[in-house]
Amino acid sequence: MPEVIIITGSRKGLGKELCVYYLEKKNIVIGCSRGPSAIDDPNYTHYELDVADERQVVKMVKEVSRKFSRIDILINNAGIASMNHMLLTPLETVQNIFNTNYFGTFLFCREVAKVMVRKKYGRIVNFTTVATPLRLEGEIAYANSKAAIENFTEIAARELAEFNITVNAVGPTPIPTDLIKNVSREKMDALINRQAIRRFGTFEDLVNVINFFIDKKSDFITGQILYLGGVNK
Amino acid sequence: MLNKQILNLVIESLKEIGEEDKKPELLKVDKTTRLYGQNGCLDSLGLVRVISNVEEKISEILKKDIVIASEKAMSQRSSPFLTIESLTNFIVELLNSEENA
Numbered sequence: 089m090p091e092v093i094i095i096t097g098s099r100k101g102l103g104k105e106l107c108v109y110y111l112e113k114k115n116i117v118i119g120c121s122r123g124p125s126a127i128d129d130p131n132y133t134h135y136e137l138d139v140a141d142e143r144q145v146v147k148m149v150k151e152v153s154r155k156f157s158r159i160d161i162l163i164n165n166a167g168i169a170s171m172n173h174m175l176l177t178p179l180e181t182v183q184n185i186f187n188t189n190y191f192g193t194f195l196f197c198r199e200v201a202k203v204m205v206r207k208k209y210g211r212i213v214n215f216t217t218v219a220t221p222l223r224l225e226g227e228i229a230y231a232n233s234k235a236a237i238e239n240f241t242e243i244a245a246r247e248l249a250e251f252n253i254t255v256n257a258v259g260p261t262p263i264p265t266d267l268i269k270n271v272s273r274e275k276m277d278a279l280i281n282r283q284a285i286r287r288f289g290t291f292e293d294l295v296n297v298i299n300f301f302i303d304k305k306s307d308f309i310t311g312q313i314l315y316l317g318g319v320n321k
Numbered sequence: 322m323l324n325k326q327i328l329n330l331v332i333e334s335l336k337e338i339g340e341e342d343k344k345p346e347l348l349k350v351d352k353t354t355r356l357y358g359q360n361g362c363l364d365s366l367g368l369v370r371v372i373s374n375v376e377e378k379i380s381e382i383l384k385k386d387i388v389i390a391s392e393k394a395m396s397q398r399s400s401p402f403l404t405i406e407s408l409t410n411f412i413v414e415l416l417n418s419e420e421n422a
Contacts, residue, residue, distance in 0.1 A: 146388055150380040202373035250366055 090115045090131070092156045094149075096139050096196055097166030099123050101265040105291050106163060106298070107132060118152050121166070139166045139192030149199035161302050162200040162212045164193045169230040171271055182229040189233035194240060197255070201248055210253035211302040214241050218261050218319040222282055226275070238313050245311030256301045259315035261289040284318020323416065328352055328409045330382070334374035335405070338367060352406040368402060375412070387415055
């Protein structure tokens with residue numbers, strides 16, 4: 089039976105690749121982003137919304153629930169970054185980053201978990217980053233928002249365990265996407281040198297972890313933060 | 322009319338959970354039944370399930386997408402989650418305010 093999967097931030101980058109990957113595996117995928125989607129597949133539905141807009145998120149999740157009567161998997165991929173020294177970071181930038189990264193994750197988890205609670209089954213995967221455990225200079229707002237997601241993941245895992253819903257987070261190393269296109273090569277090399285395995289991450293590295301978290305057999309795996317590349321907290 | 326409909330949805334949600342969890346006390350509830358808090362028939366997880374059940378029913382039947390555990394609910398002097406009647410009244414108020422928004 090195909091699984092019903094919501095993937096946020098699905099217009100481009102990893103989100104789009106994840107949608108295509110899970111569609112190829114014959115699942116039903118529902119994506120969302122601020123702009124239109126280029127994915128053309130009968131099993132794909134796209135919502136244009138801001139993940140931090142409560143009303144829009146509630147409407148989307150309730151529509152999906154009405155249509156499919158269940159949501160098996162939520163992948164909270166939507167995220168934005170800002171590479172700046174703290175002294176050069178406007179408050180509005182911090183607010184925008186928290187809106188998309190943390191509030192967006194919170195809203196989708198809350199609304200989708202309501203559907204999962206009724207079915208007593210669900211797999212939620214949140215996105216963090218190695219910038220958080222590495223305390224990366226120059227990424228304070230981004231790393232802070234992901235730290236909030238990590239703590240949220242750990243607590244939500246406890247609150248939802250009773251309902252057979254697992255909540256985990258994956259922390260990729262830099263993967264060549266739009267998110268890091270403006271970061272200098274020197275800065276990237278310095279970051280990669282702090283990993284145990286010194287290379288860029290790949291989409292396959294990421295999807296390997298997500299597949300592990302969403303596997304039906306992973307029902308004893310929850311509240312875990314898994315960093316790629318051999319990075320530790 | 323709306324009040325009666327919502328009251329029935331809340332009671333129906335409680336009965337579904339009662340049947341699922343084999344809790345006979347949830348099968349014979351009425352509007353005066355205390356939901357949550359002292360002498361309430363639900364624990365916090367039970368309340369979570371009732372709220373999500375009721376939201377789903379409202380979405381399916383009335384095609385209204387509401388969030389019951391809103392800032393408004395949490396800031397009320399008297400919690401809307403005390404009894405079936407207080408929850409019903411709160412939801413009706415929420416639906417009416419959505420209608421007028």
